Amino acid sequence: MLEAKLVSKSSPQHKSVVALCDSASCGGVELLIIGGPCTVESREQMETTARHLAGAPVQALRGGVYKPRTSPYAFQGMGAEGLEILSAVSKKHQVPVVTEVMSPEQVPLVSQQADMLQIGSRNMQNFELLKAVGQQKKPVLLKRGLSATIEEFIMAAEYVMAHGNPNVILCERGIRSFDPYTRNVLDLGAVVALKQLTHLPVIVDPSHAAGKRELVADLARAAVACGADGLIIECHPEPEKSVSDARQALSLEDMVALVHSLRPIAHAVGRTIAGDKVKAQLQVVSAAATRSILTGTRISSRACGRS
Ligand code: PEP
Ligand code: MN
Numbered sequence: 416m417l418e419a420k421l422v423s424k425s426s427p428q429h430k431s432v433v434a435l436c437d438s439a440s441c442g443g444v445e446l447l448i449i450g451g452p453c454t455v456e457s458r459e460q461m462e463t464t465a466r467h468l469a470g471a472p473v474q475a476l477r478g479g480v481y482k483p484r485t486s487p488y489a490f491q492g493m494g495a496e497g498l499e500i501l502s503a504v505s506k507k508h509q510v511p512v513v514t515e516v517m518s519p520e521q522v523p524l525v526s527q528q529a530d531m532l533q534i535g536s537r538n539m540q541n542f543e544l545l546k547a548v549g550q551q552k553k554p555v556l557l558k559r560g561l562s563a564t565i566e567e568f569i570m571a572a573e574y575v576m577a578h579g580n581p582n583v584i585l586c587e588r589g590i591r592s593f594d595p596y597t598r599n600v601l602d603l604g605a606v607v608a609l610k611q612l613t614h615l616p617v618i619v620d621p622s623h624a625a626g627k628r629e630l631v632a633d634l635a636r637a638a639v640a641c642g643a644d645g646l647i648i649e650c651h652p653e654p655e656k657s658v659s660d661a662r663q664a665l666s667l668e669d670m671v672a673l674v675h676s677l678r679p680i681a682h683a684v685g686r687t688i689a690g691d692k693v694k695a696q697l698q699v700v701s702a703a704a705t706r707s708i709l710t711g712t713r714i715s716s717r718a719c720g721r722s
Contacts, residue, residue, distance in 0.1 A: 419569045421576035422583075422613045429614040433554045433582045435511040435530045437718055439474035441584050442616030445687045446677070447645030449513055449618075450670050451477035453660040454490065455497035458504070463652045465508040467667035471674040472689040475511045475530070476504065477647055481521055482659060483537045490658050495524065502528040509718070513556055513647070519547035526551045536561050536588060536623075539571050549578025556647070558586045558620065565605055565612070572615060585609055585617045586647060587638075589624030598626025598663070601634050603641045610642050618645035622663045628654065631665060632673045639680045648673070 424430075434440040441447035450468050455461060455478040465476055480497030482490065493500070501512045511530035516522055517538060525532055531554045538544050539560035548555045555575050559568045572583045587606050589599025601624035609617045621634035635646050651657045654664035665673065674688065681688050 417566060417570055419573045419613075421581070422569050422572045422615060424612060424614045431581070431614045431616065433584050433616055435475055435513075435554055438509070439511050439530075441618065441645050444685070445689060445691075446639065446643075446681055447475065447584075447616070447618060448473045448674055448677075448688070449475040449477050449645065449647040450650050450674075452651045452657060453649050453664065454479045454482055454658050455493050455500055455514075456658055458500045460652055461500050461504045462507075464650070464667060465504050465510055467652075468650075468670065469508065469510070471671045473510075473670070473674060474689050475513055476501070476508075477513045477533075477649070479515050479533075479659075481515055481517045481525075483515070483517060483535050484659070498524065498528040505530065516544070516548065519543050522547045522551060526553045529553065531556050531584075534558060534571075536563075539563055540567065542574060545571055545574035546578045549575040549580045552580065552582075554582035554584060555580060556584050556586055556618075558588050559590065559602075559605070561599075562591045565608055568605075568609070569613060572613070583615050584644075585613070585615050586620055587617065587624075587643075588620035597624065597630065599624045601625065601638075603637060606638065606641055606643050616644040617642075618647055619643045620647045622647075622649040622660070622665075626663050628663055628665050628669075631663065632669070632676065635673060636677060636680050639677050639686065640684060642684065646677075 432440050432442040450473040451464050480492045482492035505512045513531040513533055514529045515533040515535050516525045532548050533556040536558045557572055575583050589601045592600040606617050619638035621631045625631055650665040650670035654666050657664045678688055
């Protein structure tokens with residue numbers, strides 16, 4: 416392993432919690448569940464999504480406004496107008512929002528309007544972009560490259576941290592292989608390895624891994640069982656009409672059902688889901704105690720939807 420002095424664990428107990436805002440964080444006892452469409456398409460679409468997912472409970476909304484599309488002729492995202500929608504919905508529903516940033520020039524605007532900046536798989540080794548998100552304060556959701564080794568993934572996170580931002584969440588989203596039946600191969604072994612090697616939270620994106628909606632729920636449950644700190648899942652008010660990644664989008668109803676189905680698995684591995692009523696019965700340390708054993712940095716809290 417190359418020198419990853421900032422990302423590597425200093426002891427088995429060394430775990431960082433990354434806070435998106437007052438109400439949502441990742442890496443503690445509670446799982447972070449992020450849901451929403453692949454692409455922001457309209458205010459109405461995001462409003463409907465936010466309303467439904469509040470009952471899931473989902474703590475953060477996703478939606479791309481700068482989209483990395485394979486074809487230059489495909490819809491490229493709403494850009495600044497989509498960011499306004501995300502920011503308005505975030506304020507109204509008091510929910511943090513996560514969106515992708517594709518170039519260093521987009522970073523200032525996106526970091527003003529969103530609570531967490533996503534670096535997509537295709538940009539995992541865009542080093543200028545990694546430096547740019549490292550130089551601003553909002554948390555970074557770093558997705559594993561399409562064919563990136565675990566070492567390359569870790570070193571990409573090291574770039575962000577080395578440029579001043581300790582608030583990085585890693586995301587396993589499947590890697591390229593020979594079988595087109597699933598869009599990618601979900602590498603849960605990497606989740607376990609990353610949890611052992613690094614102190615950073617690790618979440619799983621079963622949607623881009625599977626590419627088929629009927630595979631998403633089981634993969635999500637497997638991810639929680641193997642120690643993931645959260646999930647990011649694509650869902651849409653009208654999945655078949657999604658402008659991108661329609662085949663893997665869940666309905667909002669299925670998304671809510673999926674989150675509820677995670678509970679017994681989360682509890683079995685000592686984790687909770689937001690809004691859990693059984694917290695007290697769990698053999699888990701309190702949030703305060705959890706924080707006290709953490710040696711990683713926790714960013715100062717702020718209300719959702721505010722920069
Ligand atoms: C996405 O989250 O919409 C996306 C494009 O993901 P990835 O970069 O993992 O393909
Ligand atoms: Mn997508």
